[in-house]
Amino acid sequence: MTPALPERTRRMLGSAAASVAANAGPLGAAGVGLLAFLAIYGPAALDPTRLGWLIRDDFSQHLLGWLFFRNEPWRFPLGAIDGYLHPLGTTLGYMDAIPWVALLLRPFSGLLPADFQYIGPWMCACLMLQGASAAWVARRTGATVAQQWLVGALLVLSPTLLARMSMAHEALCAHWTLILLVGLHLAPQRDARDAKQALGIALALCVFAAGVHPVIAAMVLALALSLCARTALERKLPWRWPVLGAVVHVGSVLVLFYVLGYLGTVRTLGAGSFGGFSADLLAFVNPLGYQRDFSWSRFLSPLPRQGAQYEGFGYLGLGVLFALWAALVLVVRDAPLVARHWRRWVPVALVALGLFFFALSSRVTLRGELIADLTRLYAPVMRWVEPFRSSGRFVWPLYYLLALGAALALIRLPKPTVAPSLLALALALQAFDVNLGRGHQAKEGPAWNTQPSDALRELAVGREHLVLYPPQMHDGSGRGCRAGPMDFHRWAYRAYRLGLTFNSGYVARLDDARAQSYCLGLDDDIRAGRLDPRTVYLSIPQRLHEFRAIRGTRCVQEERLWLCVLEQAPAPPVERAAP
Template sequence: MRPALPARVRRLVDTTVAFITAHAGPLGAAGLGLLAFLALYGPAALNPTRLSWLIRDDFSQHLLGWLFFRNEPLRFPLGTIDGYLHPLGTTLGYMDAIPWVALLLRPFSSLLPVNFQYIGPWLCACLVLQGAAAAWVARRMSATVAQQWMVGGLLVLSPTLLARMGMAHEALSAHWAILLLVGLHLVPQRDARDAKQSLGIALALCVFAAGVHPVIAVIVLALAVALCARTALERTLPWQWTVLGAGASVGTVLALFYVFGYLGTVHTLRAEAFGSFSADLAAFANPLGYRDILWSRFLAALPRQGAQYEGFGYLGLGVLFALGASLILAARDAPRVARHWRRLVPLGLVALGFGFFALSSRITLLGELLADLTPLYAPVMPWVEPFRSSGRFVWPLYYVLALGSVLALIRLPRPAVAPSLLALALALQVFDVNLGQGQQSREGSTWNTQPSEALRAAAVGRKHLVLYPPQMHDGSGRGCRAGPMDFHRWAYRAYRLGLTFNSGYVARLDDSRAQPYCLGLDDDIRSGRLDPETIYLSIPERLHEFQAIRGTRCVQQEQLWMCVLEPTPPAPLRQASE
């Protein structure tokens, strides 16, 4: 006879089983998100000490933001980084390093390994929460557990999210926050308690998004304010509550933008090429993604302009089927659908408004220009240029169509029909969405190698590592770009040695400070004014400038030359004459 479990253990087991049973839908859908992550990236990406796979695309930029930040004292704005792009400096926000996560980990930095990354776990969390959020919304719509799993699986297999993760934009992969807010618009508010819960969740998502990425924050804020308007229209709460909710959301996001240093000067925030990184009118049916990756196994690529991968919005065959079926069902049940039009107006206005902005000033269909709205945008260009990748703002409309169509399959048909339609949609999505892009976390070229013995010896008593010429630039090409492009390997070595580093890639750069620094560095070296606390890494073509400086020692380091100013030995003491 087995011994009885202690009462405390039995209560814990009973509580755990009850929790799992009560939340089986979201938990199961979260598991589907985990499976999708493992299929796309592999389990090795969850290893926080594995850095080498982060060499590709923008991952190294985001990783270096965290690595340099963990060696910095906390200062204002929060997330300020002086040691990277030194002496200009930058912030976690402009490194797209997810400020909230970096700040939460910062107190434990001394306990964490020197090689530590949170990009892989974050991407996994985004997919897990995507599935859980979709299933939670479906549960609020009275879906069965099986239906919740299917809705979660359909939204996990959103090509737009998977493609964004493949573009190495982990901060922009927090689509679950957008999805959850869209879902809050779609579910009914039965009473004041439901309304308060929805507005509380919306405010919490605003706080979260403000420390993740400005694009996510702006979309979440607009949806949160629209949710307040929806609540006011339905009169589930007094109007004072909705005004307070909208004001709190706007004020919180603006305050956190200021705290995180996003609200810089206008010329720093501006970006060039607005109108190029847009969405095409056929984006929802075009499976052609970044670097010409085809995200459908069945549909062919449609024409588009070169940079319109930022407006990638392919729904997938399963969601396209659900959208078509839901439109047919809605037409057959038009009177019932019309009764709910009031609560959908704020969401529709925000989704369509952002969808229009996603098309930018150059509206195209299949890559062909239909209309040039440049004069319309000209008066407000300084305010829209910071969001030059306007195609990303197609996401609210994307999730209105995706989530709305699959939820309609639950609510509109007879109960016996809904599971079959959902199962067919999920099967089409599974067979269509192409996850066979290879292991996205495959090893790149070795870049996070240890500093050489010569570099370690030179670093003793010195504070700075300087590439010459510098390679500092942002997404609009501002800055100085004459230096070597493999600057990230030297940035990593500077991090390991506790040195500042003068080069790097950031989202936004103040060119009015970058150009004087680069020109001043040229003048200093050509005039022989070297800093004894600095290690210089010169390209071979500029080595002669250092060799002409007395007291300089240069040795080759891979494809560069490491030069330092040797300290001048003290003059010998003269003996006093007798």
């Protein structure tokens, strides 16, 4: 006979089974997110030791931020990186390297392999949390397990999220935080406990988003503040609770921005070109994404837009558009019910519409054609809005309010038996319509994470720096010095493997004055023969003659560049006697 399990073990197993059953909806929707990730990128992207597929687009910048951070001592601000873009330095935040993840892994860096990435696992987690969050919100509104799965799967197939993954913007893939906050607005607050829980979740999301990406943090903070307003209107708590919550939300984000180095590390946060990276008025029905020859819809034709308005991409998908149409019919038929719940949707609707207005920027367009110039309106506050020059991204709160709100409205149909059928139809339309496309797989690119050569290893012995000459250091606005080779990533990787600093790189924000001063000073030093014996210089062929003119230097060719070092101190210049 099989021995009976101890009572304590049986209780634990029973509790675990009950927990799984209670969370079957979010867990199932998370599984849909996992399947979607595997369909797009494949299982190889989950291998943390596989780096070759990260050579394209911005992935390499984000990866190098994490790699160089591994060689750094702990200092303030948290996430400071002195070895990349040396001697200017930067931070994890300005490398879009998801600071919270890097800081969490840093104590274990010595146990991790030298080639280690978390970009693939992070994007997979975002897709899984996208589905789980939508399903969790649906459960809070009374949905069945099947309905939770359908809502979660529908939100997993959001072209806006999938487009961010294809654009190599993994830090901007935490859309599940927006879904949770929008959902907390739409879910009922039955008592004070529900209200306190909602404010606590909002605070946790503000703290989390501040260490992921400033754009995500700004949207999360705006939605958290509107949740405080909704809580005040519900009157389930004394007014001081939502007021205190609003103060704590704002304070926590600002403090973390300072601690993580977003504030105080560069002279200006402005990026220029505000109004170019905007959203079009037809963003929600335009399937044209980042690539001009690629449509995210298999059925709808792309609409015209301006060149950089891919940042305002917000195509809902045919399934969500169908759900939205059905929800509008329901709203018209049951307007008194919607009016009775105005406290739930009015605060979040006002904030989402306000952010959508900001997404349109100072140059409002329709089908790519300018219809309103609001430059004078933005002029007094340009200093504050310019850091978010990619304003088009701020369509996301309204995007998820429409998508999630439509799906939840279908659940509340007068005939509950019809809801699963309509949700299933919406999901089928979304699945058939959304074009997962070509070129989004985690395919190996040209080998860039190759080991340092024997010659470079030999020259690096006893030295601390690898200096590309001329440098290639710039930010998203083109500020800095851009005379050096564009394929600097391979040399940055080799510097990381050798424990050397590297003087070039691409970051989100750069102190242009310091960059220009460094680049001009480097020119003056080399032309004057002042080489640093602790440095390996990496010169383009056109500037090799400057090193060969310096006594005591040795140069060897490495691929298409030249490695030069000062092997002995140059003789002091002979002073001529005065005539």
